[in-house]
Amino acid sequence: MIKKLNLDPISKILDNLEFQNKNIYLGVDFFPLMKLLRPKNMNYFEVTDRILKHFLRRIGKNGNLVIPVFNFDCIPDKKFHILKSPGQSGVLGNILLKKYSSLRTHHPLYSFLCFGNRFEKYKKIKNTNGTDKNSLWKHFIDDEFDLVTLGHHYSRSITHVHYIEDLLNVDYRFNLKFLVKYTNRKNITSRKTFSFLARKRESCDFSGMTRNCDKVFLKNGVSNFYKYKKFISFRVSIKQASNMFYSDVKNNSENLISYIRPNKPNKNLLCSYDGTISGIEKYYVNK
Numbered sequence: 001m002i003k004k005l006n007l008d009p010i011s012k013i014l015d016n017l018e019f020q021n022k023n024i025y026l027g028v029d030f031f032p033l034m035k036l037l038r039p040k041n042m043n044y045f046e047v048t049d050r051i052l053k054h055f056l057r058r059i060g061k062n063g064n065l066v067i068p069v070f071n072f073d074c075i076p077d078k079k080f081h082i083l084k085s086p087g088q089s090g091v092l093g094n095i096l097l098k099k100y101s102s103l104r105t106h107h108p109l110y111s112f113l114c115f116g117n118r119f120e121k122y123k124k125i126k127n128t129n130g131t132d133k134n135s136l137w138k139h140f141i142d143d144e145f146d147l148v149t150l151g152h153h154y155s156r157s158i159t160h161v162h163y164i165e166d167l168l169n170v171d172y173r174f175n176l177k178f179l180v181k182y183t184n185r186k187n188i189t190s191r192k193t194f195s196f197l198a199r200k201r202e203s204c205d206f207s208g209m210t211r212n213c214d215k216v217f218l219k220n221g222v223s224n225f226y227k228y229k230k231f232i233s234f235r236v237s238i239k240q241a242s243n244m245f246y247s248d249v250k251n252n253s254e255n256l257i258s259y260i261r262p263n264k265p266n267k268n269l270l271c272s273y274d275g276t277i278s279g280i281e282k283y284y285v286n287k
Contacts, residue, residue, distance in 0.1 A: 022063035029151030064116030207259035
C-alpha cells in the first residue's frame with residue numbers, strides 16, 4: 001500500500017512563524033500533530049523519522065536540531081542508562097530515541113537528542129549539574145537557538161527558566177544532589193552524583209513564566225504565533241528571552257518569571273497543574 005505523509009503544514013507553520021534560524025530547540029505535542037498530518041499506512045516510527053528529516057532539510061548542513069528527552073524517573077529509581085532509559089518530555093523524542101540514542105547528551109535528568117554540526121561539542125559537555133553556568137542551556141543561548149513549539153504554548157517547553165534562576169541563585173530553589181547507577185554508551189555501570197535546581201518546598205510550589213511575559217514577548221517580537229486551522233505553534237528567541245528573564249529575576253520584579261508560595265495563589269503565573277497553560281492555549285486556538 002502507498003504510504004503518504006504531507007509535511008507541507010509544518011513548512012507553512014515555520015514560514016508563518018518567520019523562522020529564519022538554523023538552530024531549533026523543538027517541542028511537539030505529538031498526537032495533535034498526527035491529527036493534523038493524517039499519515040496514511042505509516043507507523044509512528046516511520047512518521048517521526050520523516051518529521052526529523054524534514055526539519056534537518058530545513059536547517060541545512062550547518063544547522064542544529066535539539067529535542068529534549070528528559071528522564072524524571074532517574075531520581076526516584078536511582079538509575080539511568082544513556083541508551084535505554086526512555087525520554088519522558090514528549091512522545092516524539094522518546095520514539096526517536098529508539099533509533100538515535102547514540103546522539104543523546106550526558107545528564108540523566110536534562111538530556112537531549114542533538115542533530116547537526118555541533119553535536120560533538122554538546123556531547124563532550126558532561127556537567128554534573130543540569131542547570132548551572134556550564135550546562136547545555138548556556139550553549140543553546142550562546143548559539144542563538146529558537147524554541148519552536150508545535151501544538152502547544154511555549155511555556156510548557158521553556159525549561160531554561162531554571163538555568164536563569166540558578167545563575168542568580170534565587171532563594172526559593174536549591175541545587176539538589178542525587179545518586180544514580182549510571183550506564184554509559186559502552187554498557188559500563190558506575191555510581192555517579194548529579195544535581196538539578198529543585199524547589200524549596202517550604203517556600204515554592206512552582207516557578208515559571210507569567211501571563212504578562214507572554215504579552216511582553218509577543219509585543220516585542222521575542223515570540224511569534226501562528227495558527228494553522230486549530231493547531232497552534234510558537235517561535236521564541238531563546239537568547240532574547242533569556243536576557244529579559246535575567247534582568248527580571250535580578251531585579252526581583254516577578255514580571256516575567258514568578259513563583260507560587262505555599263497556600264498563596266499567583267494569578268499571573270502560567271503552570272500546568274492549575275489549568276492556566278491550558279487556558280492560554282484555548283485563548284490562542286480561538287484567537
